[in-house]
Amino acid sequence: MYFRDSIIAALQMIARNKTQSFLTMLGIVIGIMSVIIVMSLGASAQEFILGQIKNYGSNMIAILPGKPDDSGAPASAFGIVATSLKNKDAESIINANNPHIDGVSMYVRGSDIITWEENSVSTTFYGTTASYPEIENSIIEKGKFFSKDEELSNATVVVLGGKIANELFGEDNPLGQKIKIRKSNFTIVGVLKTKGGNFIQNQDEEIFVPIKTAQNVLLGINYLDFMRMRIDKTENIDKVKDDVVEILRTNHSIDSPEDDDFTVRSVAQALEAISSITDILKFFLVAVSAISLIVGGFGIMNIMLAIVQERVKEIGLRKALGATSNDIVWQFLVEAVTITFISGIIGIVLGVSISFLAAQIITALGYTWPFIISYDGIALGCLVSICIGLVFGIVPALRASKLDPIEALRYE
Amino acid sequence: MLISVKKLKKDFKETELTTEVLKGLDFEIKKGEFVSIMGPSGSGKSTLMHILGFLDKLSDGKYFFEDRDVSNLSDSELAKMRNQKVGFVFQSFNLLNRMTVLENVMLPLIYSKGLESSREQRAKEILDQMGLSHRLNYLPNSISGGEKQRVAIARALVNNPEVIFADEPTGNLDSKSGFQVMKILQDLNEKGNTIILVTHERITAEYASRIINIKDGQIIDDSPVVIRQVAAKNQELIK
Structure with missing residues (x-):
């Protein structure tokens, strides 16, 4: 079955069941939105902190008393007298x-x-x-x-x-x-x-x-x-x-x-260390917000199973008209991916808008807060939403494809 | 020979109970015939139609379609046969309500992977032949039962199939619409289409030129309809 036909079928389904579709999509929308916000604000915060240090002077060298420690600052940096x-x-x-x-x-x-x-x-x-x-x-x-x-x-x-x-x-x-x-x-x-x-x-x-x-x-x-x-x-x-x-x-x-018994450190080194810490923090926050995506994925699976049940007769008819099991799998997968992809796009738009608003508010409060759109985040959001559709759509799609056309046609 | 079945059997197994629905049928159908498969409820006529229409597999015996043994085809081969060799007309129309009349008729063409422009053109041609050009963009819910069945016939015809299977096509229609639908099937047969009609009503079965009567999974009678005008007479009575 052609890709376009499956997408049209998915869009018709969304248009027909507006409330149901909205609630289904909400999980993914919120998940993608939070990932985008966390990535964008995380990148902005990182840039903000690094910017502050750079203002302090990136061509600076500090000499501290005490033995250097490769894994961090010397003891004197923590107030221990050397x-x-x-x-x-x-x-x-x-x-x-x-x-x-x-x-x-x-x-x-x-x-x-x-x-x-x-x-x-x-x-x-x-x-x-x-x-x-x-x-x-x-x-x-x-x-x-x-x-x-x-x-x-x-x-x-x-x-x-x-x-x-x-x-x-x-x-x-x-x-x-x-x-x-x-x-x-x-x-x-x-x-x-x-x-x-x-x-x-x-x-x-x-x-x-x-x-x-x-x-x-x-x-x-x-x-x-x-x-x-x-x-x-x-x-x-x-x-x-x-x-x-x-x-x-x-x-x-x-x-x-x-x-x-001394430590010579450049600001560039400090920048690297802080970057790696904020990277880990960002990754952790993204991982936390990604949990909501998994919850959203189960919502998609749930609704797709309901859709399969609702359309048993249609599946039987399509098989009678020549659809193979693969055609049916493909159709339901494309429908699931269409729903999650649209959700992803809405999530991205909302995420970027909220990050932009947050940047405006923080700037208005007097901080030099950069608004950074994380293109990686947007690409990741699109990719993740498609993957969720594929992963959580496969069970309903396989169930649909296994329906016996005669039983399906008799179904009322 | 278009269709030839030899000792066709069909069993349904449920746990330890096996029900023999078709008990070794033998018959042939030539290209261009109009055959009614008639029998009471539970006789096995619908099961036979499902096997002949590649919707189901036989348990034993042989089924030749255009002299090709199709008894043991895979699911995807059966799907291809359903798409290109046969067309179905169902009692309850089975139109997709969210799609327009035109889209419903185009549906089988989607699975034969034709170009979209030619799909639309072909569907419009058939709908024109069915007198439904003015209903192209209507949804099935907004047209009459007779029109719905004509849409279903158009859908069955759109891929130029060898056989049209009609399963109680007048079952959900009033007598006038039922007559129109049977007239269409008769006209199609006169133009050379092979029609296999499944019904429990003799009055409908007699539109065909031959009736295969089934009871308890066996053919009890297979003979031509001698006086075909009976149907016409019945129609006059209805009028």
């Missing part, structure tokens, strides 16, 4: 004058509640170098960032993140004012322009003091929490990493890589 990274290491890297390194910054951090007049706010303070704005792409809104001289001279100066400045001072000018950090007075010399946070750091809610001041006055330590450096081009990252590792091994008198 003291192997010193200021001298950063100085050695700077003194090496590597032409591909545009800048190096050092960091230590702590937290405190800072106050001005009656206002107080809990914050993280960073001890860093004068090179911070250059490395982190930060813009000074008021005043200046502390200078190299201030960095080297234990100066008690501080630069505020935009949000902190606003919370403490409101409309007042913070420049020249003094705030207390861990009982020491610091003079505000600058305010950074707000740039919005990401899930790694929110500079707007932090304050920055010279590295040595933080180490000597606030924290009483002689080590670094981490270092960051900006590389001129992404393609030079690996080469610079090797050079940096070499310098640090020399500094730390390490001969074998197994003895490394």
